[in-house]
Amino acid sequence: VEMLKVIEARTRGDVPLVLSDETAPLERMAEPVAATPTPAPVEAAPAPLSAVVEASFASRRDRDSATFQVINQERATVRWFIEVCGDRPPQAYGRGDITKFLATLRQLPKTIGKSPRDKGRPLMEIIKEADAKGLPRLTDKTVKRHLSALSQLFRFVVDAGLLSNTQKGELVDDH
Numbered sequence: 001v002e003m004l005k006v007i008e009a010r011t012r013g014d015v016p017l018v019l020s021d022e023t024a025p026l027e028r029m030a031e032p033v034a035a036t037p038t039p040a041p042v043e044a045a046p047a048p049l050s051a052v053v054e055a056s057f058a059s060r061r062d063r064d065s066a067t068f069q070v071i072n073q074e075r076a077t078v079r080w081f082i083e084v085c086g087d088r089p090p091q092a093y094g095r096g097d098i099t100k101f102l103a104t105l106r107q108l109p110k111t112i113g114k115s116p117r118d119k120g121r122p123l124m125e126i127i128k129e130a131d132a133k134g135l136p137r138l139t140d141k142t143v144k145r146h147l148s149a150l151s152q153l154f155r156f157v158v159d160a161g162l163l164s165n166t167q168k169g170e171l172v173d174d175h
Helices: 002-012 050-063 068-085 095-107 123-133 140-159 165-172
Strands: none
Touching (some): 095 123, 095 140, 095 165
16 A cells, blocks of 8 residues: 555655655565554755755766856856745746746846846846846847756756656746
8 A cells, every 4th residue: 555655646746756765665665564653754844946056067067068158157047047036945936937037037138247247236126227228138049048057957956856857847848
């Protein structure tokens, strides 16, 4: 019965498919249960997205041979995403968060990040200044590059067992 519950939970995507040291092998599931069950360990709150960002960049550098420039561009993308949508556990983001982020990117001036003045300034402040000056905005090609960078991060989150592949697809596919 316990094995069927685990299979059902994994099929629904409620638990990661990655086995950990704490996951009991299937052979031990058939062992008799002790008369007094031990209390379940208290689970810590899920880690926010920012907790996996650096590990994701290390993976991109080692596995994909991503250059320093590419990683810095992706770092800006993730920083902006967290600024716009908040730093929450990966499972807490929805498709609307990605849509909101892309809409914000489309309002940014084409020159974002080129001026040292931009460093550390809130995106909304930069957008208001761009509105006042009538500056040209980011092209859709650039917005798609940022979406691709975000997709890479969420692919790492899936590989880490923090999100199902289906959830990742619902977040970033077909925008």
